Amino acid sequence: MAVNHSEIKTSAVKASHRPLILTACMLSMFMAAVEVTIVATAMPTIIGDLGGFSLLGWVFAVYLLTQAITVPIYGRLADLYGCRKMFFIGTTLFLIGSVLCGFAPSLGWMIGFRALQGLGAGAITPIATTLIANVYGPQERAKAQGYLSSVWGVSAIVGPLMGAFIVSHFPWAVVFWVNVPIGLVAMAILIKYLPPDGQRKQHQLDLAGTACLTLSVAALLLALLQAEALGYWALALLAFAVLCGGLLVRQERKTPEPLFPLALWDSKVIIAGNIGGLIIGATMMGISAFLPTYVQGVLGGTPLQAGTTLALMSVGWPLASMFSSRMMQATSYRITAVTGALLLVAGSLALLLLSPSSGLWMARLAAFSIGAGMGLCNTTFIVSVQNSAEPAIRGIATASTLFTRMLGSAIGTAVLGATLNLNLEYRLPQVNDPVQQLMEKATRSAMDSGLLNQLTESVAASLHWVFIVSAAISVLAVAAGLLIPSGDRPHREAQRES
Structure with missing residues (x-):
């Protein structure tokens, strides 16, 4: 079997550094996972300050929408250009979005900044999970992924408690800004202990496939998440999602470097x-x-x-x-x-x-x-x-x-x-x-x-x-x-x- 020199080999990471890398990945996963529950707890306070109650659902929907759309795209970009690089890009976008959310002058602006957060969060979960697979061997991988998976359960408990404490003692903006030190610590650990991505061959992202995927998933999730508000328009969105999905399958079959390899x-x-x-x-x-x-x-x-x-x-x-x-x-x-x-x-x-x-x-x-x-x-x-x-x-x-x-x-x-x-x-x-x-x-x-x-x-x-x-x-x-x-x-x- 041919060796892929562009991948991080488990032997390239010191055994003493692997727990630190796992800790960084758990911190980043916690940051992205807790974002939904901590914001949900703070939203009554935020609405009271900014108004715009009719847009409340979009504060959550746009974050989930942009995150879901970009998860497979970042997964493929990580294979083509390196996990380390894509992780830092995604985390930076997430932190910028978090800072801007705290300064949002209205709920409309917050929805836009939440979309930016989601664009970053789409990288954090899949790439952190992939990084652990790259630095741990097959036998150790199951235990490490168990720790990583447990972050979701912990965040579901901690998020509401954290959100309630913050809005009781600090301005609601801190709900978003609390991500910044967590993200910076995770990035600092990975900069120091995660080896750089190796040399990679020139690749080209399947842009047509990416566009079809984005349109199909966006239409599907909008139809599902906003079905009650959209009424019969939800059926039109579902039909459009199916059409774009068909075009994606056709594109994947003919392109030399598909978004979803065969x-x-x-x-x-x-x-x-x-x-x-x-x-x-x-x-x-x-x-x-x-x-x-x-x-x-x-x-x-x-x-x-x-x-x-x-x-x-x-x-x-x-x-x-x-x-x-x-x-x-x-x-x-x-x-x-x-x-x-x-x-x-x-x-x-x-x-x-x-x-x-x-x-x-x-x-x-x-x-x-x-x-x-x-x-x-x-x-x-x-x-x-x-x-x-x-x-x-x-x-x-x-x-x-x-x-x-x-x-x-x-x-x-x-x-x-x-x-x-x-x-x-x-x-x-x-x-x-x-x-x-x-x-x-x-x-x-x-x-x-x-x-x-x-x-x-x-x-x-x-x-x-x-x-x-x-x-x-x-x-x-x-x-x-x-x-x-x-x-x-x-x-x-x-x-x-x-």
């Missing part, structure tokens, strides 16, 4: 990782978006109770991520992924046992089970893809898996949200926004018992159907795990990269 689709492991990413992304939204609604709206719980219930998913995720490396090496990728998928199914089925009279213990058990399943599945799919991909395409292979998970989250949000809305329209056609009425403490307290019981039972039944659809999606994760060839495990690839 070798990606020759590997059963990489295909399984992409399908798995799509499914677990959609499954995760069943609990992230709708379990807090059930706790507050149906069970009458407080925001704190809803938050602590959801936090158990964030506890299960890092614990399972760190355990996954041992399980992969002791058994196989397939067994680890399927075990994680079965935990997703078990947690999703537990949600079906919730009722207006049930306590919080079942909701919390479901949250922990789904979090553990996400930790096992997510880490296994990423590690198996990285270990099976040739070094020259490891960046785009990693990015494609992360991209499909983000795409799955958007699709899951749209499908499950539509399921809830259709059920509410069927059961409560004359009631305006029944979920909001139940979640507002003053409105709920003022209701007579008959109306309260009617709304509670109808919303519970509607959310029950959301959990049924979520459980059906989670079953597909088992099928994705079974696509991984039997017997493959990390130590099998050790000789290939030695």
Whole structure:
């Protein structure tokens, strides 16, 4: 097998430096992951200062949109021009966007600066994940990726607490500026300890394919994230996304250096990782978006109770991520992924046992089970893809898996949200926004018992159907795990990269 001299070899990085590089990558991942939750907590304060409530959704949508579009593009650029270089470019864009968000004079300007943040964040997650694959060998890679994956769970807990503390004691701009020291420390560590990218052959990015991908993903995500506001225009956007997707496939088949190299689709492991990413992304939204609604709206719980219930998913995720490396090496990728998928199914089925009279213990058990399943599945799919991909395409292979998970989250949000809305329209056609009425403490307290019981039972039944659809999606994760060839495990690839 030919040696790709442009890649960072594990032997080129001192063993004592690898934990420092891992720390830098974890810091950068935390910075990008926490951005959504920390800003969500601060938005009421920001809206109170800047106004523009009607644009609130775009503050989050534009960040996710630009991030999702650029993830696969940065993954390919990292393969062509080097991970180190692309990481610094992306992190710099993210930090500039963060600083500018703090100075935004209006919500319109903030949306523009959030788009710039997203353009940078699209590089951070896939390239940090790829860097770890480049500096750790196949056997160590699973453990390192487990630590990296756990950042998502930790950020989900820390983000809201951090946001609440900052807006209580400092100007809201600090919510964005707190990223700057974290990003600068991560960059400083990598400048000192990560070897420069080697000499690379001249390559040309597939600009036509990049344009088709950008238009297709932008149209798809806009249709999904803004379906209610767009109405029938969402169907036109979906048709445009399909058209651009078809043009992308045609372009990829004829170009000499495709954005998605054909070798990606020759590997059963990489295909399984992409399908798995799509499914677990959609499954995760069943609990992230709708379990807090059930706790507050149906069970009458407080925001704190809803938050602590959801936090158990964030506890299960890092614990399972760190355990996954041992399980992969002791058994196989397939067994680890399927075990994680079965935990997703078990947690999703537990949600079906919730009722207006049930306590919080079942909701919390479901949250922990789904979090553990996400930790096992997510880490296994990423590690198996990285270990099976040739070094020259490891960046785009990693990015494609992360991209499909983000795409799955958007699709899951749209499908499950539509399921809830259709059920509410069927059961409560004359009631305006029944979920909001139940979640507002003053409105709920003022209701007579008959109306309260009617709304509670109808919303519970509607959310029950959301959990049924979520459980059906989670079953597909088992099928994705079974696509991984039997017997493959990390130590099998050790000789290939030695």
